[in-house]
Amino acid sequence: MTRIAAIAVFWTCLLAVLYLLRRQRNVAFWPLLALSAILLFNLFFTPHFYNLEMRGGHLYGVPIDIINHASKVAVLSLGMTLVIGAGGIDLSVGAVMAIAGATMAHLNIEAGMAPGYCILAALATGLLAGMWNGFLVAIMEIPPMVATIILMVSGRGVAQLITSGQIINFNNPVLNFIGNGFILIPFPFILTLVVFGVTYGVTRGTALGFMIEAVGDNEVAARRAGLSAKTIKFLVYVFAGLCAAVAGLVHTSNIRSADANNIGLYLELDAIMAVVIGGTAMTGGRLYLASSVIGAILIQALTTTMYAKDVSPVVAPVPKALVILAVCLLQSERVRRYLADRPNRAQGRGNE
Amino acid sequence: MRKLLASVLGIALAAAGTFAGEITVGFAQLGAESMWRTANTDSVKGEAARRGINLVFSDAQQKQENQIKAVRSFIAQGVDVIGLPPVVESGWEPVLREAQEAGIPVILTDRRVDTSDESLYTAFLGSNFITEGENAGNWLVRELMGRYGVVKGEVFELVGTVGAAPAIDRKKGFEAVIAKHPNLNIVKSQSGDFTRAKGKEVMEAFIKSPEWDKAATKIIYGHNDDMVLGAIQAIEEAGINPGKECIIIGVDAIADAFEAIAQGKMHCTVECNPLLGPQLFDMVEAVVAGKEVPKTVYSIEGTYDYYCAEALLPWRRTLY
Structure with missing residues (x-):
């Protein structure tokens, strides 16, 4: 009985948020609508989906798995939103995750360093990687796709060198906590909320967000208006590198081993997908942080639903692609205008 | 010239x-x-x-x-x-x-x-990947006979990367063996991409499924050891004892799998011999x-379970 009441309260809140977002014409409406559709589907067709319980002193259930595993891509997508908002792209974040994870595990196991230092060193590798990308893009003026593909290809090799091609296992309570810990909800998700809060505060609490959008929208105009476009572009890549390092720590810690071959593999694509689903245009000039996080959760909700419904892995990518295609179409101006005009046309009052 | x-x-x-x-x-x-x-x-x-x-x-x-x-x-x-x-x-x-x-x-x-x-x-x-799948299936059948006297159970399968030859053949070989036993069935089958992270994520989903609660004999068969090692973490984190409440089989015979078996968290690994x-x-x-050799020679591959894993672990550590 309490379960039904809880589900009813959850849905009331969700619908209220959707209504408010729609009224404000907020971009987050579309990805949240798609996410709601998935949740609605599961409400009817996956009975065990909403089974939330307390186990081992924390929440346990399918929705918890979703926010837990969505965290990696969500953190990546926050960095990616700023980069894309500034008119760039960062393809190296997956490889940077592998470097950060390998650094943490190597320093802990091979060098016997305390976990705190291992984490700091891993974050430093992310900063360094971001500075390298920022240097190539902002100072050397190499197109972002070319500049970041260099680290995307070579970064995994660097991670392999750090681990000497082995999978390094570790078992340290602090390091295990990053990816497996719970404070009622999964620690990775708390980390995501913190990174989101900081990013939102810095970009929207100050003029920095507008500056990034100005650079992404029209770099020449931004420069003429007195903005240092170079500095801003450099900084967004550094931030993306740092986010990638955080995601790498979460991923590595989650499996308690640094698997340089596979950590973060193809996640740069998921991060870009989350940003696009969130409504940030690839052409730059706008950034929607919360929307990107919802996009990341949407991607994971789709994946987890495929597992829950036992969709064969051979066909699972198809329904996933269809949902993502639908969200992207809803983001398109043209499709929206068509949908908005339809009632008028039906009454013969088309405005063409 | x-x-x-x-x-x-x-x-x-x-x-x-x-x-x-x-x-x-x-x-x-x-x-x-x-x-x-x-x-x-x-x-x-x-x-x-x-x-x-x-x-x-x-x-x-x-x-x-x-x-x-x-x-x-x-x-x-x-x-x-x-x-x-x-x-x-x-x-x-x-x-x-x-x-x-x-x-x-x-x-x-x-x-x-x-x-x-x-x-x-x-x-x-x-290697003959089909034989590896059969080895896993045969070990499982023997184990079930030894434990319960009947071949009965529910298999949760962690499939390798979709389309990869080892994933296809290890599934084929395993299925061919268990097809002879009507009460031994694969109830869940999802791809873990041969990685620890995906193996763990898929296992978390398996544990929360109704099939898991219904399964009387919980068997986990992974197409490689890495996915299985990830799955074991998921099982432990859900408060389930992997060694006592499940039967867990992997393929590859990597040293980490021997260690898991020696610790009583896993039961068997089928060798893919390099x-x-x-x-x-x-x-x-x-x-x-000048002698004739057969056109196809399959590598010699063993099956290692909890009877021997602990003793063999130091030797395996020196191999790969």
């Missing part, structure tokens, strides 16, 4: 080699992309040294053109036998024909080539002595 010169030179060199009683083998290793491959290289090099065979070794860094170059240089050097683990399946016919014209036998190791003319290579040596050196040079010696 160049080809003629090369073959004349080759025959001369080979003759010199035979005269000295020493066999020369060219091995065009494809790269060093995984721990499995490194172990494979060490095995080939170590066994050659042990038998006093002159090994010409080259590393192609995962590039076919490098492998083709290496094979051509082996032909020019006139080695007795060429060992080749082809990085891809297609595009080998011209260079294999060159070797054939030079009269140098080629033994393919661990991967096959796609060709209509099987006479282009002498033999193939490698240590092809001894069998390869047995075949080389037979070919050089």
Whole structure:
């Protein structure tokens, strides 16, 4: 009985948020609508989906798995939103995750360093990687796709060198906590909320967000208006590198081993997908942080639903692609205008 | 003309080699992309040294053109036998024909080539992924008989990367065995991409499914050990004892799996053997002595369970 009441309260809140977002014409409406559709589907067709319980002193259930595993891509997508908002792209974040994870595990196991230092060193590798990308893009003026593909290809090799091609296992309570810990909800998700809060505060609490959008929208105009476009572009890549390092720590810690071959593999694509689903245009000039996080959760909700419904892995990518295609179409101006005009046309009052 | 010169030179060199009683083998290793491959290289090099065979070794860094170059240089050097683990399946016919014209036998190791003319290579040596799946199935059936006297249970399968040969064949072999037992069924099957992270994520979803609660005998079969190691973490984190409440089987026989078995968290791992050196040079010696070798030789692969894992762990740590 309490379960039904809880589900009813959850849905009331969700619908209220959707209504408010729609009224404000907020971009987050579309990805949240798609996410709601998935949740609605599961409400009817996956009975065990909403089974939330307390186990081992924390929440346990399918929705918890979703926010837990969505965290990696969500953190990546926050960095990616700023980069894309500034008119760039960062393809190296997956490889940077592998470097950060390998650094943490190597320093802990091979060098016997305390976990705190291992984490700091891993974050430093992310900063360094971001500075390298920022240097190539902002100072050397190499197109972002070319500049970041260099680290995307070579970064995994660097991670392999750090681990000497082995999978390094570790078992340290602090390091295990990053990816497996719970404070009622999964620690990775708390980390995501913190990174989101900081990013939102810095970009929207100050003029920095507008500056990034100005650079992404029209770099020449931004420069003429007195903005240092170079500095801003450099900084967004550094931030993306740092986010990638955080995601790498979460991923590595989650499996308690640094698997340089596979950590973060193809996640740069998921991060870009989350940003696009969130409504940030690839052409730059706008950034929607919360929307990107919802996009990341949407991607994971789709994946987890495929597992829950036992969709064969051979066909699972198809329904996933269809949902993502639908969200992207809803983001398109043209499709929206068509949908908005339809009632008028039906009454013969088309405005063409 | 160049080809003629090369073959004349080759025959001369080979003759010199035979005269000295020493066999020369060219091995065009494809790269060093995984721990499995490194172990494979060490095995080939170590066994050659042990038998006093002159090994010409080259590393192609995962590039076919490098492998083709290496094979051509082996032909020019006139080695007795060429060992080749082809990085891809297609595009080998011209260079294999060159070797054939030079009269140098080629033994393919661990991967096959796609060709209509099987006479282009002498033999193939490698794993039989279907047998590996059957080994896992047979071990499971024996284990269930030993424990409960009946073959009954629900299998949660962690599939490898969709479309990969080992994933397809390990599933096929396993299914062929359990198909004979109507009360032993695969109830869930999802891809864990051969990685620990995905194995763990998929297992978390399995544990929360109604099938898991319904299953009386919970069996986890993973197409490689890494996925299974990830799954074991998920099982433990859900407050379930993997050793006592499940039967867990992996494939590959990596050292970490032996450790998990020794700790009582896993039950069995089926070997996918990279240590092809001894069998390869047995075949080389037979070919050089003019004996017939079978066209396909499968590597010798064991199945290791909790009876032996702890004792074998130190030895496995030295392998791969």
